[in-house]
Amino acid sequence: MNNQPYFIIDFDSTFTKVEGLDELANIALAGNANQEKIVGEIRKLTEMGMNGEISFSEALSRRIDLLKANRSHIDKLIDFLHTKVSNSFQRNEKFLREYADNIFIVSGGFKEFIVPIVTAMGLKEENVYANDFKFDNEGNIIGVNEDNVLAHEKGKVKLLSSLKLDGDVYAIGDGYTDYELRASGLANRFYAFTENVEREKVVAKADHVVPSLDEFLYLNKLPRSQSYPKSRIKVLLLENVHPVAVESFKFEGFDVEFHKGAMDEDELAEKIKGVSILGLRSKTNVTKKVLENADKLMIIGAFCIGTNQVDLKTSTEKGIAVFNAPYSNTRSVVELAVGEMIMLIRNVFSKSIGMHAGKWDKSANNSFEVRGKKLGLIGYGHIGTQLSVIGEALGMEVYFYDIVDKMPIGNAKKCRSLDEVLKVADVVSMHIDGRKDNTNIFGKREFELMKKGVIFLNLARGHVVDVPALVEAIKEGKVAGAGVDVFPYEPKTNNEEFINELRGLPNVILTPHIGGSTEEAQEGIGHYVPERLLEFMNNGSTTGSVNFPELQLPLLKNSHRLLHIHKNVPGILAKINNIFAKHAININGQYLKTNEKIGYVIMDVEKGYTDEFIQEIKDIEETIKFRMLY
Numbered sequence: 001m002n003n004q005p006y007f008i009i010d011f012d013s014t015f016t017k018v019e020g021l022d023e024l025a026n027i028a029l030a031g032n033a034n035q036e037k038i039v040g041e042i043r044k045l046t047e048m049g050m051n052g053e054i055s056f057s058e059a060l061s062r063r064i065d066l067l068k069a070n071r072s073h074i075d076k077l078i079d080f081l082h083t084k085v086s087n088s089f090q091r092n093e094k095f096l097r098e099y100a101d102n103i104f105i106v107s108g109g110f111k112e113f114i115v116p117i118v119t120a121m122g123l124k125e126e127n128v129y130a131n132d133f134k135f136d137n138e139g140n141i142i143g144v145n146e147d148n149v150l151a152h153e154k155g156k157v158k159l160l161s162s163l164k165l166d167g168d169v170y171a172i173g174d175g176y177t178d179y180e181l182r183a184s185g186l187a188n189r190f191y192a193f194t195e196n197v198e199r200e201k202v203v204a205k206a207d208h209v210v211p212s213l214d215e216f217l218y219l220n221k222l223p224r225s226q227s228y229p230k231s232r233i234k235v236l237l238l239e240n241v242h243p244v245a246v247e248s249f250k251f252e253g254f255d256v257e258f259h260k261g262a263m264d265e266d267e268l269a270e271k272i273k274g275v276s277i278l279g280l281r282s283k284t285n286v287t288k289k290v291l292e293n294a295d296k297l298m299i300i301g302a303f304c305i306g307t308n309q310v311d312l313k314t315s316t317e318k319g320i321a322v323f324n325a326p327y328s329n330t331r332s333v334v335e336l337a338v339g340e341m342i343m344l345i346r347n348v349f350s351k352s353i354g355m356h357a358g359k360w361d362k363s364a365n366n367s368f369e370v371r372g373k374k375l376g377l378i379g380y381g382h383i384g385t386q387l388s389v390i391g392e393a394l395g396m397e398v399y400f401y402d403i404v405d406k407m408p409i410g411n412a413k414k415c416r417s418l419d420e421v422l423k424v425a426d427v428v429s430m431h432i433d434g435r436k437d438n439t440n441i442f443g444k445r446e447f448e449l450m451k452k453g454v455i456f457l458n459l460a461r462g463h464v465v466d467v468p469a470l471v472e473a474i475k476e477g478k479v480a481g482a483g484v485d486v487f488p489y490e491p492k493t494n495n496e497e498f499i500n501e502l503r504g505l506p507n508v509i510l511t512p513h514i515g516g517s518t519e520e521a522q523e524g525i526g527h528y529v530p531e532r533l534l535e536f537m538n539n540g541s542t543t544g545s546v547n548f549p550e551l552q553l554p555l556l557k558n559s560h561r562l563l564h565i566h567k568n569v570p571g572i573l574a575k576i577n578n579i580f581a582k583h584a585i586n587i588n589g590q591y592l593k594t595n596e597k598i599g600y601v602i603m604d605v606e607k608g609y610t611d612e613f614i615q616e617i618k619d620i621e622e623t624i625k626f627r628m629l630y
């Protein structure tokens with residue numbers, strides 16, 4: 001390719017995520033009692049060679065001696081390596097194919113497994129420079145072809161020198177031997193590739209550190225799959241969201257920071273600077289103060305149902321889209337409520353505590369079945385309705401109250417007021433959302449209205465119940481048993497003590513806000529939320545957003561997509577269209593949706609627009625946020 005630089009790309013841990021020889025050892029030694037030990041030694045030698053701590057040739061020959069592999073193992077390795085091509089190389093296969101003439105794989109690895117992998121991605125076999133194995137008659141690997149310059153000290157430098165490339169040469173790799181190409185003067189620049197491994201010694205020598213191939217292509221203005229490299233976009237994930245979520249963001253190449261615990265306001269207000277995507281669960285409050293510092297924030301993903309922990313008003317005003325997972329953990333909450341209801345009405349929990357203290361109390365006193373009892377549901381949404389169905393299946397009579405007129409499921413009876421439910425129910429279960437208006441809606445008066453000996457469950461939100469009033473009702477015997485999963489104040493991490501007046505009361509099941517914490521629910525949420533966030537990032541779609549107008553957009557094809565978020569006042573679309581007309585820009589597609597606060601307009605256009613045009617769109621007074629995708 002004329003006037004384009006040459007790209008010298010390393011294979012192991014750069015083109016692929018793994019070191020080929022290490023993996024070959026793993027395959028060859030499968031079932032060997034010393035597998036772990038030998039593979040460990042091989043990995044150590046690989047690392048020492050990569051860091052320049054021992055010579056490359058020494059590292060290579062010592063590893064081959066340990067290997068004990070044959071041709072059939074290489075075939076298995078090839079199958080495995082096809083699945084281990086680095087994510088950003090997979091994303092940019094088009095670039096690899098288009099620039100194949102200028103791309104050389106120069107590796108201390110082995111052609112036998114490198115050629116099938118890189119040619120499958122469009123590279124040329126004749127541009128692969130790597131070692132070759134020596135085999136015996138049975139196909140066992142017995143050594144390295146010593147005639148190959150790459151089997152020796154400074155092999156890559158000697159090889160590159162022999163290629164006599166005329167023009168700029170950029171070396172990309174994760175190892176010290178890749179840097180040596182630059183040190184020798186044969187390469188103009190060395191890019192330390194850190195998507196898979198980051199070696200301090202190598203990074204220190206680099207002209208640029210590239211966390212992905214996208215970053216390399218962006219720096220060099222080359223065609224790429226990501227208009228703006230995702231490695232430059234920071235994702236902050238809090239509260240131990242499921243590993244599949246972390247993986248989804250990493251797979252796309254984002255710069256991901258993960259924390260097990262929640263953060264308090266001051267900590268988050270600092271940490272949020274520079275973050276574009278924030279993921280959290282129920283314990284991190286995204287307050288106005290946090291949002292004021294959120295200079296780059298585009299999306300908040302609540303990996304749960306409730307979004308009361310997020311200041312939605314300010315988020316919307318700042319053009320930050322908020323998403324949640326409205327369904328994935330509902331069944332888990334329902335199952336916990338059912339279990340608790342049975343344990344409490346039967347007095348099992350207290351009996352179990354007694355047994356642990358050596359007390360044998362075989363009696364039926366104050367132990368009841370749920371069958372035939374009246375289940376009162378406050379809030380008849382996703383959770384309330386599921387519990388209604390299961391309650392009926394257990395033989396309970398279901399009564400519910402919801403502020404919205406809801407259709408009863410099965411034989412459930414709709415009540416016209418909260419009081420109506422409270423007066424009849426043997427079990428009262430709260431499933432309302434945590435909006436501000438619901439603060440302390442359950443207090444002294446509500447407990448007084450209930451039947452004596454009622455079972456009370458709160459798996460909704462801590463602040464909806466006045467805890468001292470509940471404590472009093474339990475002590476007075478009005479409430480015979482309670483299951484509480486949520487509290488007005490909840491510890492931020494597992495290391496913080498739980499302090500609450502409900503501690504120590506009889507027949508009270510306390511759980512640490514785990515209604516939605518099952519493997520199934522968390523994995524479901526871990527898939528669901530990143531999918532919504534990535535749809536918004538990559539395509540602009542807002543399906544499932546709790547504060548943005550919902551737009552499901554077609555995939556972007558052969559166009560550039562401009563996304564404009566503005567205050568919802570009359571005349572903005574006209575202003576935008578006037579700018580298009582002034583610059584004579586053809587619109588391939590335009591989508592607009594508004595809510596009471598903001599308007600969200602998307603325009604797909606041809607590539608031929610000027611910076612001036614973009615600036616004019618951004619300069620529209622009511623613009624809140626502007627973004628481009630291509």
Ligand SMILES: NC(=O)C1=CN([C@@H]2O[C@H](COP(=O)(O)OP(=O)(O)OC[C@H]3O[C@@H](n4cnc5c(N)ncnc54)[C@H](O)[C@@H]3O)[C@@H](O)[C@H]2O)C=CC1
Pocket residue numbers: 305306326329330333378379380381382383384401402403404431432433434438441459460461485486513514515516517
């Ligand atoms: N403990 C845990 O781990 C979990 C707790 N939750 C909590 O459960 C809540 C309910 O979840 P879903 O059923 O999925 O939500 P949902 O939004 O489907 O249902 C909530 C229902 O409550 C009703 N409602 C709100 N305020 C009310 C009031 N004052 N009186 C009567 N009805 C009222 C709403 O109209 C709605 O129908 C969530 O908002 C969340 O706070 C959800 C999942 C897990």
Ligand SMILES: O=C(O)CCC(=O)C(=O)O
Pocket residue numbers: 281282283303304305306307329513516517
């Ligand atoms: O899993 C969590 O941290 C919170 C669950 C919850 O309360 C919700 O989904 O609203």
